[in-house]
Amino acid sequence: MDKTFIGRNPSVLWFLLALGLFTAGVTILSEAGLSVISTSFVKTLGKTLCLCLIAIAMDVVWGYCGILSLGHFAFFGIGGYAIGMWLMYARTEGIVVESLSSQVIPPTPQEITDAIGNQIFGVVGSSEFPAIWAFADSLFLQLLMVILVPGLLALVFGWLAFRSRVTGVYLSILTQAMTLALALYLFQNDSGLRGNNGLSGLQNIPGFEDTPQSTISLAFFLGSALALGLGYLLFAWVVSGKMGSVIKAIRDDEARVRFLGYQVESYKLFVFTLTAIVSGIAGALYYPQAGIINPAEIAPIASIYLAVWVAIGGRGRLYGAVIGAAFVSLLSSWFTSGGVPAVNLGFYTIQWTDWWLVLLGVSFVAVTLFFPKGIGGLFDYLVRKPS
Amino acid sequence: MHRLILAFALLLGLTPAVSAQTLQDILQTHADEVAKPGRRTVGVVLDDLAASGLPGVAVFLEKWQDKSVWQRDDGQFFIAAEQADTLQLTDIDSGEETSAAKDTFTQLKPNGGVRRVIATALVQFQLMDPDVERRTTAVASIARRPDASQLGPLLGAIDGETDAALKARKIQLANFLSASFAENTEDRIAAINSLSTDTSVEARAVLNQILTTSPGLATSLPTDQNVAGVLTPGEDMTRDEAYRLLVEAELAAPRTPPDVIRAALEANVVDGRVGNIPVAQLGSTANRERAYAQLAAVGTVAPLVTQSDRNAAIDEFIFFETYDEEDKAITQAAAAALGAVENRVAAGQTIDLALDALSLASIYFLAAIGLAITFGVMRVINMAHGEFIMMGAYTGYVVQLFVPSYTASIIIALPLAFAVTFGAGVVMERLVIRHLYHRPLETLLATFGISIALQQLAKNIFGTQARPLTSPEWLDGALVFSDVVQISYIRIAIFVLALIFLGLILYVLKRTRLGLEVRAVTQNPGMAASMGINPDRINMLTFGLGSGIAGIAGVAIGLYAKVTSEMGADYIVQSFMTVVVGGVGNVWGTLAGASLIGFLQKGIEWLNPSNTLAAQTYMILFIILFIQFRPKGIVALKGRAAAD
């Protein structure tokens, strides 16, 4: 990343500065400092940062490359499951070893494995370890899975779809079908990932049992901020320069790009896979903060919400995606947690927990109709680019 | 057998020698057995009663079974009904009614076993009862508890039967009984052979009953038993199962499971060691077995049965299955008959599956055709299409709140649902879609916004619980071809509805001015506009039409599934896939897509019957692959018109 890159993209610098200030502010106000912000709110903010990370990935694939993927949350979920498997295995192992150590004679490895299997898969009426848990005991391998599995899935799916020149709405529906298939698969008890129970207790980090949650959540918050910063840099670099030129050209007229001699499919595949990997990483950071992951998280609706955030924030600009994701998801949790006072109309009282989705749906239509550039478009009025 | 012959005599109308007696006389002869009946002793009484041929026997037996027979202190029996302190008495023979104080009577309370014996005897009478309902009940009771003793009475009751359906049932049942219980082998085989065309569950149960097997083992295959087949351990059964059989037959020592070893070791820790192995080293299976072997060597515990011991024991024996039925001819006939039946059942199941698939395809067609029309004409994917389906279903629900007659309410609901969703579609087109032409991806998102708003709105209005949309009685039940092939009337109705709409849409598109204009706009909007067709109007009407059909589909779907605010979402992805697979802008394409997806889904469900989730997963994977080979769907537009 040469000097000219930041020089040519001043918004990157501004963004990183804002993110740094925000992170520092939250750290100071958290329980580690002035104790103004509760641990659960630090978790919410940390999760929001992860959502911002997948939102910029979505922005690159949709806003820049023109592929409206309705399946990126599948990659997010896979990342979560991959890290969740290690968290759950390692933690259960700790508990099991602890309880078996009170026996007269030491347990055999087989006994330990059986007991862990019983603990984890008892809820789906099984105690056998499925094959996909083969690496669950290794943090390193599971971290590798966080990257490899979404990457490979995106590579195979993208290769199939782009090769046959499925585009536009068709492609969107195909990606939606992909995430639906994955969610349905995971809902089965014999999927090997505990069916609709999902993986739980992920907020307990093995090896840090004695560390208070306030410290752990702050650490994850900082990790998420770092990931978002790095992700932002990565994507800003990708979409600037000639690569950005080509993928924007693909978005605007892919046939023309082909006649210029570019293998459009390879570019789409590159963008699709790269964003899928980043989505997986975002998921791997998100779910330890959320504490639980289940197949409902991967349902098609989640990926559509992702598109909604990016659209509201403003497509085709990375900070727009961050603003959209942060704004809508925080607003959403504020409204749905009952934090907004009810409005009494005399004949009817508007409970926002009931009406938030209606408001969101309608405002989303309004944004699409009247502000196609989203919230980020407002910056255009503030910063007039010289032309 | 004695009873059976008597019963025959009774049924054949022979006048028994004891006919001069009254019922009371017979009962008095066996007064003790009647008053305090036991399962064994009651048989004599029943035989005599049956033999008497007296008309009151059946009534008496029923009352006896009901605990409505009382004995007076002088030993006389009466049928009685309790009324506070008095009894309404009916004379057993004359039927004369009197009443008396309760304290001089004792109620007869036959126990459950006796009551069952009485019931069996009663069946013989009921089978011949003039009342057809009682005969039907009797036949049903035999079917519930088939028993050798019922074969005779049943055979005798066939000829006199006037009701054709009941007669057929009696013959079928008699066949079942003969197959299992007939006296000689020829009769049984004849009955078994006659079952080879019967696909009913009962017939298969009878044949399976004859073919039940038990496992056996010996050093060589026995010749004196009806052997069904040899079981090879490791192939037909697991080696663990084989060993378990050996243990059960006490031919081998039970295996020593790991937890027994552990318990034995824990019980024998001496000075921190088991044998000469320190406790700390017992964390491996090999060391544990060594320690256990040391304990066994000094006789503290039973010797360890190792894997090779078990293998040797298994290899010494032959494992096989024998039929519980000893006659080889019968089991062969039954096996052949069962094979024939299963072939027929398989054929039936295929037909049944095809019918299921057809009705599923009809539903997908109804759900997707509106979407296909709007997508074909306007290149607009309407994510709120599912919510229009939901609106249609709720319209039906609301109509039923006001119109009590289910038939009338459905007749009102269908056009009303069309009108409501047509209106909603037009409003949506005017307010939103119109402004987003040529931005298909944004239309997709805007309509998604409408979709979540409508869904939540429905939740706020109608609540989260499912609302019923009740079908008229004439749609209840199913058209039953056999135990295997049947289809519910609602599904037939939906199929017919889909056919009607297929015809209607084809008519509108091919034979009307509107259809001509719609096709013109589909194929070349610019040219159509320049020829004086107002694309705005066409788009509006098309969108309304597509939405209206969704409303009708909603009523249809609501009839057999529950009406919830989320029902639209359940169908939307399948509808999309129907459109994508079928190809855009063509009614036949949608039909082909719906059929493919419907049949595919049922086919996969059949291959993997335990799991509809897996079936759906595989189906979606198939569609993703299908798109690879036909990216434009089954019925694709060709040439320059297809270029985007």
Next chain:
Amino acid sequence: MSTLLEVDGVSVSFDGFRAINNLSIQIGEPELRAVIGPNGAGKTTFMDIITGKTKPDEGKVIWGERNISLLGMSESQIAMAGIGRKFQKPTVFEAQTVRENLAMALRNPRGPFSVLFYKKSRNGAARIEEIAEEVGLTDSLTRPAGELSHGQKQWLEIGMLLAQDPRLLLVDEPAAGMTSQEREHTTDLLKRAAQTRAVVVVEHDMEFVRRLDCKVTVLHEGSVLAEGSLDHVTADQTVIDVYLGRG
């Protein structure tokens, strides 16, 4: 002048309609060739077949000294082999600047990773300036292409074509919607390009074709009706019949 492209006995039909019927054309290098013909003669389909957009039902398309068949290649492979195409409607990337448009077209490795790690070079910048100069867009290099006038967009597209450095340029109606002054400029551009490479111009406008002063191929109903100098073909009776109404 050696043969660069040989189209031999090519036919293609859409839903029973024969757009190209046993068409055979040879293009040499260097050469300037004009292809004319009434609407529906198959001019655009002819280009679609060469550039790989449409696969013909039968026939051969042979390219270059090593006689490679173009039929099995994808659009991008054909473009990389040295065939550039300008569409009838100017299609430039309006959201990007003129410089970015030209930079994308420059002859450089086209793989995603070489593009990702692409570093701007002095050579590349110089080449962009040179092309901009040639098509008269030097002052507009930093402007978004969407702001250009119709004629400027046409030139930008020709510029992108030149930046690709192809051996064969297929140019579809380059003069449509241009003022006469702009036409003159365009003619000069094409003539200059044709000094070193093959240029095929599809055009309706006879005046423009006359100014190109080159060999002309007349297409009609998907096959070659006449070939030769403009004066020769305009004197041909069958050509006159086709252009002035059938009989």
